[in-house]
Amino acid sequence: MLYITILNFMIMYRSRLKKNLNEITLEYVSSLFDDAEIAFYDIAGSQAHVIMLYEKKIITKSDAKKILVALERLKKEKFDKKSDSEDIHELIEQHVIKKIGMASGGKMHTGRSRNDQVSLDIRMKIRDDINLLCQCLLNMIQTLVSLAQKHQKTIMPLYTHLQQAQVGLFSHYLLSYTDALFRDLERLYVTYGRVNESPLGAGPIGGTSIPIDRQSTAKLLGFKGIVENSIDATSTRDYVIEYVAAVAIIMTNLSRLAEDFVIWSTSEFAFIELPDEFTSPSSVMPQKKNPDILELTRGKTAQVIGNLTTILSIVKGLPSGYNRDLQQIKPSIWSSSRIAITALIVIKSMLEKINVDNQNMKKAMEGGYLVALDVAENLANNGIPFRTAHQIVGNLVKTAHISKKSLEKLSIDEIKRSTKGIDPKTIKKIIDSTSISSSLQNRISQGSSGISEQKRMIQHRMDKINAYKTGITKRGNEVKTVFSNLTLKVKSLTK
Numbered sequence: 429m430l431y432i433t434i435l436n437f438m439i440m441y442r443s444r445l446k447k448n449l450n451e452i453t454l455e456y457v458s459s460l461f462d463d464a465e466i467a468f469y470d471i472a473g474s475q476a477h478v479i480m481l482y483e484k485k486i487i488t489k490s491d492a493k494k495i496l497v498a499l500e501r502l503k504k505e506k507f508d509k510k511s512d513s514e515d516i517h518e519l520i521e522q523h524v525i526k527k528i529g530m531a532s533g534g535k536m537h538t539g540r541s542r543n544d545q546v547s548l549d550i551r552m553k554i555r556d557d558i559n560l561l562c563q564c565l566l567n568m569i570q571t572l573v574s575l576a577q578k579h580q581k582t583i584m585p586l587y588t589h590l591q592q593a594q595v596g597l598f599s600h601y602l603l604s605y606t607d608a609l610f611r612d613l614e615r616l617y618v619t620y621g622r623v624n625e626s627p628l629g630a631g632p633i634g635g636t637s638i639p640i641d642r643q644s645t646a647k648l649l650g651f652k653g654i655v656e657n658s659i660d661a662t663s664t665r666d667y668v669i670e671y672v673a674a675v676a677i678i679m680t681n682l683s684r685l686a687e688d689f690v691i692w693s694t695s696e697f698a699f700i701e702l703p704d705e706f707t708s709p710s711s712v713m714p715q716k717k718n719p720d721i722l723e724l725t726r727g728k729t730a731q732v733i734g735n736l737t738t739i740l741s742i743v744k745g746l747p748s749g750y751n752r753d754l755q756q757i758k759p760s761i762w763s764s765s766r767i768a769i770t771a772l773i774v775i776k777s778m779l780e781k782i783n784v785d786n787q788n789m790k791k792a793m794e795g796g797y798l799v800a801l802d803v804a805e806n807l808a809n810n811g812i813p814f815r816t817a818h819q820i821v822g823n824l825v826k827t828a829h830i831s832k833k834s835l836e837k838l839s840i841d842e843i844k845r846s847t848k849g850i851d852p853k854t855i856k857k858i859i860d861s862t863s864i865s866s867s868l869q870n871r872i873s874q875g876s877s878g879i880s881e882q883k884r885m886i887q888h889r890m891d892k893i894n895a896y897k898t899g900i901t902k903r904g905n906e907v908k909t910v911f912s913n914l915t916l917k918v919k920s921l922t923k
């Protein structure tokens with residue numbers, strides 16, 4: 429008897445096909461391993477569907493009850509990835525039928541298809557991942573802003589082309605990543621709206637004659653609406669592309685930050701020291717303290733970019749409707765989420781313990797002519813055309829560099845050679861009154877390294893954190909409530 433049942437299951441979807449897949453072909457075709465990530469969502473989606481089938485009087489209460497109980501039990505079971513099913517959808521239906529029999533269990537899949545089902549599961553999974561990522565981003569932003577608050581007076585050189593450019597502040601640097609990560613957060617925040625639409629009930633591609641209610645399942649699962657067109661609902665993965673692209677952008681931001689920190693932690697720079705627990709040793713060189721975590725952030729970013737490329741390549745040439753190629757998208761999504769979530773957690777914890785060497789940052793500016801632009805601007809503020817001022821200071825730097833001295837050590841005679849008709853004494857006075865600290869005091873343009881701007885920006889970003897906190901917590905709670913309400917509904921229907 430048992431033998432017959434098992435045999436039946438093996439051919440559950442294969443009634444038209446005379447032979448089963450052999451072991452190696454099954455493994456080639458199966459997505460069961462990757463489907464572990466959506467098992468929970470698949471069960472929840474099926475429960476919502478069954479509740480709707482019952483409420484629309486498409487199946488009886490008794491059938492619905494049996495299916496719901498079987499599904500609820502499955503939530504607690506470990507899935508055997510070694511199964512004859514091709515995917516989680518088949519496996520779950522198989523389990524339900526095995527437990528309660530074909531007469532009731534066989535009704536679970538009425539009015540839907542695996543094609544809407546798989547997209548539904550992916551959407552619910554991405555929805556949760558977005559909420560988690562938003563939370564991680566917000567935590568990281570908070571850490572950056574707190575660190576910026578501590579380093580509002582930590583002077584450092586700013587670089588372009590990796591050459592010293594202007595005098596700056598470490599807080600300003602940290603706030604630049606704060607803003608980049610805020611954009612990442614905003615991007616995910618709006619992507620959520622496009623992910624949070626239900627494809628359930630679209631059927632294989634053209635809908636169904638069974639009088640299902642797509643709006644009701646969407647509501648039960650917390651979606652803000654449905655992906656209306658059933659061809660679109662089953663074919664599109666644009667929401668996946670959008671999500672993974674947003675994740676790839678997060679990673680490129682983290683990767684750039686990682687690169688700065690790799691450079692700054694070298695003994696040549698020594699601007700920062702990484703905490704021991706975030707570095708790796710060498711197997712031979714006892715002195716080594718390698719920034720492996722930062723390097724891996726760069727490496728894993730490449731992986732996420734690869735994931736995005738994989739997904740785009742799968743989608744770009746597909747004809748409309750479901751095609752099995754789409755199955756290969758899933759591991760790229762899971763991998764991208766996992767990488768970005770852990771990267772944000774790890775880098776945030778590392779930042780909290782980083783040692784910043786104010787002295788070395790300041791020392792690096794010695795002999796760097798970093799105030800050159802400030803001198804030129806001070807000349808410009810005295811009515812000299814900026815282009816002339818630029819030429820004067822350029823010449824002064826050249827003279828100073830040849831005689832290996834700083835600008836303020838230049839004599840009146842040396843200055844005379846490059847005055848372009850301006851009184852050398854005026855130039856000397858301006859050079860003498862221009863220093864690193866005056867430069868930072870006078871930098872008043874909005875968003876600049878100026879001291880006053882730091883204070884303003886920090887306060888503004890702190891308010892922004894609080895505003896987002898409310899929205900993100902609310903969204904997370906909404907999804908949690910949806911799933912607990914669904915469980916409650918299942919309970920009340922099955923008692």
Ligand code: ARG
Pocket residue numbers: 459514515516517542543546750752754755756758
């Ligand atoms: N395992 C499939 C996937 O992940 C589910 C959909 C299968 N649909 C089909 N018609 N074969 O994409």
